Amino acid sequence: MPRLAIAMFMHEGNAFSPVRATAAQFRADCWREGPAVAEHYRGTRTEMGAAVDFVAAHPDWDSTFLTCAECGPCGPLEDACFDAILGEIVAGLKSRRWDAVYLALHGAMMSVREPAADLAILRAVRGAIGSARLGVSFDLHANLGPPELRLFDLACVYKTHPHVDQYDTGAKTLALLARCVAGAIRPVGALVKVPAILPSANMRTTDGPMAETLAIAQELERREGLLDISVAGGFAYGDSPFAGASVMVHADGDPKLAERAANDVAAALTARVPRFYVSLPGPEEGIARALKAPPGPVAVLENADNPGSGGIGDTTGLFRALVGARPDAPCVFAFFCDPDLAERARQAGVGARIEARLGGRIAPGFGPPVEFSGLVERLTDGRYRNTGPMGQGAWNALGPTCVLADGKLRIVVTSSCQSPNDPGFFQLHGIDVTRQRLVCVKAKNHFRAGFRPLIATMIDVDTPGPASIDQRNLPFRHAPAHLRRA
Numbered sequence: 001m002p003r004l005a006i007a008m009f010m011h012e013g014n015a016f017s018p019v020r021a022t023a024a025q026f027r028a029d030c031w032r033e034g035p036a037v038a039e040h041y042r043g044t045r046t047e048m049g050a051a052v053d054f055v056a057a058h059p060d061w062d063s064t065f066l067t068c069a070e071c072g073p074c075g076p077l078e079d080a081c082f083d084a085i086l087g088e089i090v091a092g093l094k095s096r097r098w099d100a101v102y103l104a105l106h107g108a109m110m111s112v113r114e115p116a117a118d119l120a121i122l123r124a125v126r127g128a129i130g131s132a133r134l135g136v137s138f139d140l141h142a143n144l145g146p147p148e149l150r151l152f153d154l155a156c157v158y159k160t161h162p163h164v165d166q167y168d169t170g171a172k173t174l175a176l177l178a179r180c181v182a183g184a185i186r187p188v189g190a191l192v193k194v195p196a197i198l199p200s201a202n203m204r205t206t207d208g209p210m211a212e213t214l215a216i217a218q219e220l221e222r223r224e225g226l227l228d229i230s231v232a233g234g235f236a237y238g239d240s241p242f243a244g245a246s247v248m249v250h251a252d253g254d255p256k257l258a259e260r261a262a263n264d265v266a267a268a269l270t271a272r273v274p275r276f277y278v279s280l281p282g283p284e285e286g287i288a289r290a291l292k293a294p295p296g297p298v299a300v301l302e303n304a305d306n307p308g309s310g311g312i313g314d315t316t317g318l319f320r321a322l323v324g325a326r327p328d329a330p331c332v333f334a335f336f337c338d339p340d341l342a343e344r345a346r347q348a349g350v351g352a353r354i355e356a357r358l359g360g361r362i363a364p365g366f367g368p369p370v371e372f373s374g375l376v377e378r379l380t381d382g383r384y385r386n387t388g389p390m391g392q393g394a395w396n397a398l399g400p401t402c403v404l405a406d407g408k409l410r411i412v413v414t415s416s417c418q419s420p421n422d423p424g425f426f427q428l429h430g431i432d433v434t435r436q437r438l439v440c441v442k443a444k445n446h447f448r449a450g451f452r453p454l455i456a457t458m459i460d461v462d463t464p465g466p467a468s469i470d471q472r473n474l475p476f477r478h479a480p481a482h483l484r485r486a
């Protein structure tokens with residue numbers, strides 16, 4: 001009876017965000033072990049959803065859920081939090097002998113001490129499990145490091161952005177791991193770095209340079225009978241010594257084939273590097289373009305403060321432009337993260353008038369707060385379930401939230417910082433996006449997965465913020481200088 005351990009430690013670290021990831025944040029999102037993991041993820045289109053199904057489909061395996069922890073992107077993890085979660089995983093792994101270990105990582109985690117935190121995790125895990133087979137799954141935005149390759153037996157990266165294949169990536173990693181344990185395959189890996197830190201604004205896998213590279217990779221994988229070809233675009237704001245894109249290939253017993261395929265796909269991606277550096281309009285121009293678009297809802301996406309990229313739900317560039325344009329039409333702004341304001345609105349009650357300073361609270365350097373006066377329109381407990389294709393079925397907890405209204409403008413204020421990437425976010429707040437003229441969001445590509453059927457036109461804008469597309473303004477410390485775009 002093969003003994004399988006399953007663990008997860010996922011976080012995307014933005015080196016330029018002033019907000020550290022804490023133990024409290026992980027507890028609020030997910031920090032569980034044992035049957036509580038299966039309870040939390042059963043039926044979700046996530047890596048752990050796939051692990052739950054794998055366990056159910058393999059009653060002949062002795063499977064155990066060790067610590068599984070994740071929280072939304074923000075700044076680096078506090079060291080004590082990193083040590084506590086990794087300590088639990090390592091203790092669980094050391095508690096007995098395993099034949100196989102499945103580990104779900106992001107690949108662009110940073111702690112205050114460890115700029116390449118995933119490498120530190122992999123070293124600790126390998127140290128704990130000896131020669132047990134280790135299969136790892138990564139986010140497409142992983143900053144993969146060559147030293148990581150020697151620490152696992154095989155690994156797979158998401159093939160989609162927006163990430164609608166989290167479940168499939170977990171399922172594939174587990175399936176390969178099972179074949180590996182059975183001795184049916186002998187995975188050998190190759191990893192080639194692409195010399196560029198790529199912004200993700202044009203990294204969608206539905207069209208453009210990433211989609212083309214993945215098509216080449218998939219064709220090669222099929223033709224050569226490779227176990228997996230993964231293309232990791234990297235996370236531009238993860239300031240790691242392994243910053244930048246990479247191609248990772250696993251072949252069955254043929255290291256030369258893996259290396260050749262990795263080099264071929266890396267060359268295809270390298271040739272397309274210039275096309276990732278798009279320029280975006282500023283917020284005033286973005287709003288003006290949106291208002292000139294044909295009738296119907298238009299989304300304006302403030303990429304630089306997208307929580308999915310480590311945004312803080314606090315910058316005011318887009319909001320100031322929206323208020324300045326004063327559109328005479330229903331508009332929604334989602335969102336500002338301000339737990340104190342959400343609490344003040346709760347105390348004031350629905351229908352009460354409220355004065356507030358919106359944004360510019362955590363990092364006024366990205367733009368000062370904007371004065372606001374309006375009514376409390378709605379209060380919620382911040383809990384909703386994803387109905388869109390990304391992480392479908394998974395629960396979100398925004399903490400107490402409110403909707404503030406001033407004429408035709410409505411603003412969502414939350415108590416935790418999460419991208420409004422699922423239609424459930426707006427349903428919770430009683431807002432029908434199809435009846436809005438402008439849907440201004442702190443979001444990026446992932447927003448498209450859930451909203452493309454509802455909103456025909458989407459305009460990305462660049463503003464000052466921790467995930468600004470302009471890398472020249474960002475104070476990198478660890479990423480190799482020659483990879484940054486000057």
Ligand SMILES: [Zn+2]
Binds near residue numbers: 139141
């Ligand atoms: Zn990602």
